[in-house]
Amino acid sequence: MALERGPLTVVGAGIAGLACARVLAEGGHDVEVLDRGRAPGGRLSSRTVRGRPVDLGASYLTAGEGSPFADVVAGWVDRGLAHPWTDTFSVVGPDGFRERTSGPLRYGTPEGIRSLAADLAAGLTVRSGTPVRTVTAGPAVDGRPVPAVALAMPAPQAARLLDPAGPVGGLVAGEVWEPALAVVLGWRQRRWPADLHGAFVHDDPAVAWIADDGDRRGDGAPVLVAHTTAGLATRNLETPAAAVPAVVAAVRAALGIAEEPVWTEVQRWTFARPAAPRDEPFALVDGVGLCGDGWHAPAKVESAWSSGTALGRALTA
Numbered sequence: 001m002a003l004e005r006g007p008l009t010v011v012g013a014g015i016a017g018l019a020c021a022r023v024l025a026e027g028g029h030d031v032e033v034l035d036r037g038r039a040p041g042g043r044l045s046s047r048t049v050r051g052r053p054v055d056l057g058a059s060y061l062t063a064g065e066g067s068p069f070a071d072v073v074a075g076w077v078d079r080g081l082a083h084p085w086t087d088t089f090s091v092v093g094p095d096g097f098r099e100r101t102s103g104p105l106r107y108g109t110p111e112g113i114r115s116l117a118a119d120l121a122a123g124l125t126v127r128s129g130t131p132v133r134t135v136t137a138g139p140a141v142d143g144r145p146v147p148a149v150a151l152a153m154p155a156p157q158a159a160r161l162l163d164p165a166g167p168v169g170g171l172v173a174g175e176v177w178e179p180a181l182a183v184v185l186g187w188r189q190r191r192w193p194a195d196l197h198g199a200f201v202h203d204d205p206a207v208a209w210i211a212d213d214g215d216r217r218g219d220g221a222p223v224l225v226a227h228t229t230a231g232l233a234t235r236n237l238e239t240p241a242a243a244v245p246a247v248v249a250a251v252r253a254a255l256g257i258a259e260e261p262v263w264t265e266v267q268r269w270t271f272a273r274p275a276a277p278r279d280e281p282f283a284l285v286d287g288v289g290l291c292g293d294g295w296h297a298p299a300k301v302e303s304a305w306s307s308g309t310a311l312g313r314a315l316t317a
């Protein structure tokens with residue numbers, strides 16, 4: 001028996017999928033978002049660790065001056081969901097040399113970066129814990145015909161759903177994405193300078209970036225989150241805990257911390273970032289759309305939002 005026709009469907013409740021669904025819902029369309037995760041957010045990820053939210057994916061937001069995303073971020077700031085964090089980070093080299101580097105203003109969140117996804121999801125029909133297995137011509141989602149479907153996820157995840165010989169599957173087949181591990185490190189007291197904010201670690205085999213989670217959250221907790229190099233993550237993807245000692249050693253060396261952390265946690269990101277994000281904002285072929293941070297380079301939260309918004313507009317049209 002043929003399945004009843006479903007609504008416009010967005011697969012993926014990361015920021016790209018939620019932005020896409022919001023445009024469709026605001027355009028008066030019946031839209032449903034399906035996500036395999038326990039809660040919306042994807043790589044906008046926070047987990048409660050030892051009683052407080054810790055950001056495990058994206059470290060912060062940026063918003064190009066005057067851009068539509070800047071208006072969204074300003075709304076979050078007005079409602080206390082986000083706050084300006086810093087425009088200055090440290091840079092640590094192999095010889096321990098440290099300098100300061102300034103860039104765009106970065107925003108943090110008091111309740112964890114996932115709270116922004118929860119805000120975007122409010123009022124939408126989002127079905128978490130709902131993995132999609134196939135998207136076929138028609139289009140159809142797991143055999144159910146839909147007017148159109150948006151795949152808002154890393155290309156290797158989209159490729160699993162699509163026929164590689166089809167026109168859309170061919171667009172994502174073989175796209176290379178790099179992994180990363182996020183290691184959370186907790187101490188009894190803060191053991192690093194109050195003005196650290198975060199540090200880019202150059203030429204280290206284990207760690208590429210360290211964020212001061214207490215600083216970006218605003219609660220001053222003695223917690224750091226280190227993101228590994230793609231090389232360390234690749235070697236430890238099946239057993240992420242095995243990478244933790246190398247990360248602890250690299251963080252202590254980079255920041256000159258004498259004590260071992262009292263606890264650690266690790267999160268694996270198999271598809272953390274595209275090796276070569278595309279310039280086009282999205283793709284749309286035969287009612288199947290592709291969006292996310294693999295589009296609209298450079299790959300970051302702001303581009304994922306812009307990509308999802310652009311695809312939503314195209315589908316509305």
Ligand SMILES: Cc1cc2nc3c(=O)[nH]c(=O)nc-3n(C[C@H](O)[C@H](O)[C@H](O)COP(=O)(O)OP(=O)(O)OC[C@H]3O[C@@H](n4cnc5c(N)ncnc54)[C@H](O)[C@@H]3O)c2cc1C
Pocket residue numbers: 011012013014015016017034035036037040041042043044056057058059060061062130131132133152153154157158161180181182227269271272273291292293294299300301302304
């Ligand atoms: C370690 C790390 C650090 C980062 N740091 C920053 C930073 O500091 N600043 C910044 O701007 N960006 C940063 N980024 C990038 C940023 O997180 C991403 O650009 C953005 O979150 C991507 O959003 P998205 O919606 O495109 O994809 P995702 O957030 O990956 O969303 C994809 C969604 O699809 C769902 N999904 C996948 N397959 C299926 C399926 N078969 N069925 C149903 N659902 C499915 C997933 O569960 C997920 O929720 C970082 C990323 C990582 C991993």
